[in-house]
Amino acid sequence: MSQDAVLLRASGITKVFGTHRALDGVDFDLRAGEVHALLGENGAGKSTLIKILTGAYQPDGGTLQVAGQTVTFRDTLQAQGHGIGTVYQEVNLLPNRSVAENLFLGRQPTRWGLVQRAEIDRRARALLATYGLDIDVRADLSDYSVAIQQIIAIARAVELSGKVLVLDEPTASLDHTEVALLFDVVRGLKARGLGVVFITHFLDQVFTLCDRVTVLRNGRKVATESLSGLDATDLVRMMLGKDLSFDHHPSGLASMRHGAGRGVERVAFAGLTRAGSVEPFSLSLHQGEVVGVAGLLGSGRTEVARLMFGIDSADGGSVTVDGEPVTIRNPAQAVAEGFGFCPEDRKADGIFGELSVRENIIIALQAKLGWVRALNREDQIELAGRYAEALDIRAADHDMPVKLLSGGNQQKVILARWLAIDPTFLILDEPTRGIDVGAHAEIVRTINRLREEGLALFVISSELDEVVAYSNRVVVMRDRAMVAELTGEEIAPDLIVRAIAGAGITTPAEVQP
Numbered sequence: 001m002s003q004d005a006v007l008l009r010a011s012g013i014t015k016v017f018g019t020h021r022a023l024d025g026v027d028f029d030l031r032a033g034e035v036h037a038l039l040g041e042n043g044a045g046k047s048t049l050i051k052i053l054t055g056a057y058q059p060d061g062g063t064l065q066v067a068g069q070t071v072t073f074r075d076t077l078q079a080q081g082h083g084i085g086t087v088y089q090e091v092n093l094l095p096n097r098s099v100a101e102n103l104f105l106g107r108q109p110t111r112w113g114l115v116q117r118a119e120i121d122r123r124a125r126a127l128l129a130t131y132g133l134d135i136d137v138r139a140d141l142s143d144y145s146v147a148i149q150q151i152i153a154i155a156r157a158v159e160l161s162g163k164v165l166v167l168d169e170p171t172a173s174l175d176h177t178e179v180a181l182l183f184d185v186v187r188g189l190k191a192r193g194l195g196v197v198f199i200t201h202f203l204d205q206v207f208t209l210c211d212r213v214t215v216l217r218n219g220r221k222v223a224t225e226s227l228s229g230l231d232a233t234d235l236v237r238m239m240l241g242k243d244l245s246f247d248h249h250p251s252g253l254a255s256m257r258h259g260a261g262r263g264v265e266r267v268a269f270a271g272l273t274r275a276g277s278v279e280p281f282s283l284s285l286h287q288g289e290v291v292g293v294a295g296l297l298g299s300g301r302t303e304v305a306r307l308m309f310g311i312d313s314a315d316g317g318s319v320t321v322d323g324e325p326v327t328i329r330n331p332a333q334a335v336a337e338g339f340g341f342c343p344e345d346r347k348a349d350g351i352f353g354e355l356s357v358r359e360n361i362i363i364a365l366q367a368k369l370g371w372v373r374a375l376n377r378e379d380q381i382e383l384a385g386r387y388a389e390a391l392d393i394r395a396a397d398h399d400m401p402v403k404l405l406s407g408g409n410q411q412k413v414i415l416a417r418w419l420a421i422d423p424t425f426l427i428l429d430e431p432t433r434g435i436d437v438g439a440h441a442e443i444v445r446t447i448n449r450l451r452e453e454g455l456a457l458f459v460i461s462s463e464l465d466e467v468v469a470y471s472n473r474v475v476v477m478r479d480r481a482m483v484a485e486l487t488g489e490e491i492a493p494d495l496i497v498r499a500i501a502g503a504g505i506t507t508p509a510e511v512q513p
Helices: 047-052 075-080 099-104 117-129 145-161 176-191 203-209 232-239 299-308 331-336 344-350 359-368 376-389 407-419 437-452 463-472 493-499
Strands: 006-017 020-031 035-039 063-066 069-071 083-090 165-169 197-198 212-217 221-224 265-274 278-284 290-294 318-319 322-326 339-342 425-429 457-460 474-476 480-484
Touching: 006 047, 020 035, 020 047, 020 063, 020 197, 035 047, 035 176, 035 203, 035 232, 047 165, 047 197, 047 232, 069 117, 069 344, 075 083, 083 145, 083 425, 099 117, 099 145, 117 145, 145 165, 145 176, 176 197, 176 203, 203 232, 212 232, 221 232, 232 376, 232 493, 265 299, 278 299, 278 457, 278 480, 290 299, 290 437, 290 463, 290 493, 299 339, 299 425, 299 457, 331 339, 331 359, 339 407, 344 407, 359 376, 359 407, 359 437, 407 437, 480 493
Parallel strands: 020 221, 035 197, 035 212, 083 165, 165 197, 290 457, 290 474, 339 425, 425 457
Antiparallel strands: 006 020, 006 063, 063 069, 212 221, 265 278, 265 318, 318 322, 474 480
């Protein structure tokens, strides 16, 4: 098969979940001997497309072809039979079984009904030798690093499939040496004529390894391009839907950015770090200040927020509140210090769906007070009513389950929960994602109002225009580290895009004729 032959083609793929159109007429093709990057922000449709290509989902519209033949996959086993294999970030093998057993699980050689263990070991050694690995195949899989486990998973997938390999975030938990090892393996597969679909959030890896890229946004294909004609800024622009021809219109916060004094320092983080998650991160936030956080998904944005709130334990660093050192090893300690956190995934991590609107609003305050000082029902009703009115939470009854509210109203319920504890510091992770236009505008107004009332806020958002609208400063995350801090006239969508992409930042004044 020639290197330009199309191994896999998806045409007009559509997938609908209820009223949500996850994919809308998406086209995708993969050539023999190609590493093809599939990029997009959270909710772009990458996972849904991969699940359709590998048989986990069936499309509601469109067609699939493998080597020119139209196919319909009922399940992943059938897709595997057509040569399509997948390796995920979390290796889906058996850690308490040997390397050899994992490689040949379900197809062990037998004789007279007995498994030939010596033959399995021999075949495993021979197979791994083709990947440059010389390891003890009788040892448990868990004895080896994540990188070695990834290569073993790849070897198994290729043996089972042999035409197409989908690698879904394979480098997320690897260090630089391990990434280089994995890339050598992928290049070897490419040389053998396999087609590789590579999903990652690390743009430098895309340019190092891949030949072409397809970008999805909001369930639609933005473009498929050769990487030889693109740079990182082009990719970021396509992923975020932002053009670099933005005009510079300073927002209403211009006076604060250009000379108004900051309030007193409320909270400071120094050298906050977690191995494999966040490089040392330092930031101070002041009374009446919004620090916006920009960066692609996987850049370390959410990971920093989780460290700040004690959801994940930091390996190092320190925290001060109002100039006093504090210890935050869990969310309870964070709440005790006046921290609040609205997570990105409100359904999974934010709301308690079966509890009422009232119970969802008062639960953080009740936890802070302790259950010995339980709020009586009258206090709960008054508190819920006050914040429901302040945030315009639209519910027929505050005793109805919160899961029955719209996404925007659920988001406002979570915000009300943290405002009820009278916080010092509030972390908002994608507060406007997936809500309607009216609720979106209300959340942005609320952020501005809270800033004016003196709260310090750390707000993560993929909406760059939104970040510009309310931020006094913007920090940019890339590859798990803070790579830029923008102030004043630097706070503009095009300059944020350039910082995300790793391009130089030129201020508006510097580009004037």
